[in-house]
Amino acid sequence: MMRTPSDDFEYAFGSGKPNTNYLKPPVDMHSLFPVPRPMTEDDLDMVIDIERASYAFPWTIGIFRDCLRAGYYCQLLEQQGCLLGYGIISIGGGEAQLLNLCIREDHRNLGLGYRLLAHLVDIARKHDAGSMFLEVRPSNHAALNLYRHVGFNEVGIRPAYYPGEDGPDDAVILALALDNTFSK
Template identity: 45%
Template sequence: MSAAVSPLTEIRTMMPAHLKAVARVERAAYNYPWSQAVFRDCLLAGYHNFVLEVGGVVTGYGIMSIAAGEAHILNLCVHPASQRMGYGRQLLNALLARTEESEAELVYLEVRPSNEAALALYETAGFSRIGIRPSYYQARNGREDAVVLAATLRAPR
């Protein structure tokens, strides 16, 4: 009998040394990716920035801001070759765990309506659709709306 050995998966704080790898994942996943400079700015801004490493290779990342009682997931991405393996949920859980240390009562995010896998992930994690941001994302044929999602973390004080 043989057993498959899963590669070690770790979520770490994103560091400047991760920026090239994060930008590679971003370019692989999106037609209109953030630049490496945008990720650097997220580090400089003090956002909650994580990388997910699988077997020592950056495979995904998550970025979230927390201010004024609200959290906003700015970007959560897993390399296309590693999607649908639970890594997105691991990153989401890491971000949500960070909100428990804050005063945040709500968490928001935007997602393309065409990204059905992401919508399913967020909805199974307790997010609800609360609105649409028209023409939010750049798309091949112009612009694409964003679905705005929110989850309540705790009752308002």
Template identity: 50%
Template sequence: MSAILADQGSRIRPLTIEDLDAVMEIERRAYDFPWTQGIFRDCLRVGYCCWCYEEHGRIQGYGVMSVAAGESHILNLTVRPESQRQGIGGKLMRHFLQLARRHDADTAMLEVRPSNTAAVKLYQRLGFNEIGVRRNYYPAAEGREDALLLALSLD
């Protein structure tokens, strides 16, 4: 099976430097406190798993995952705001979990804002469980917001 999945004009493919303008447009629209282009460049430079979901040549979502010492960490998973709740986030997450297993990770971890209820529900549907809370992890309009720390056994 190919590492690139496709159906009806859609595919999951590796993210490239050339994609960063489109990624930044989505990132700025999706978050009040977006990642910078420099963060994405660094992730690509150090070899993190950086993939995007594309439909008819247009990026609809993307994600970044690191894998080391038997653990994968989903660092960013974002879907274009107008394309949310169409299954794109789930497709990307399943792709990342498959990649993590191929890299011999036995656990997948991520942080999520408790206020991001759609994402929390997606991760729970995929089998993630809350294992902790990172206090004051995310910047917020009024100070900081905690992060839920979620994990999934990949065995």
């Protein structure tokens, strides 16, 4: 079969119909951004890997399992199937307690802790918590900076609260009023 000049034109420049492929993103744009989702028991191996890599005295897999079974709000932050971090809050009596918040070491200082914390605060608000409390080591400067940046205030110290390399460490108790707090 012999090609004609119009065949060559169509091959080179298309059929003359408008090309709208540029309007369709090559990937789902939502998958490019970290997305929070509930933690399940199937996630615990990945969670415990991050926990152990992040802390000298990590939570055990049993503690995470107990949090899930107790009905605490256990959330993950994930991007394209990759676990970036997790957070756990308990809610009761009009208060929320932030029990754990951790971002993978290779994804820190990217605003992911802020994003996950904002998500946990939203959950607490939806369940009528008026305030959120947490404990943090005085030596955890990155966490203290994040919490103070979003409006947490120091309300006390728990002496000898955490195990430490050279004996127990104190915990700084922080509180945040949820009626006037940051947003995502």
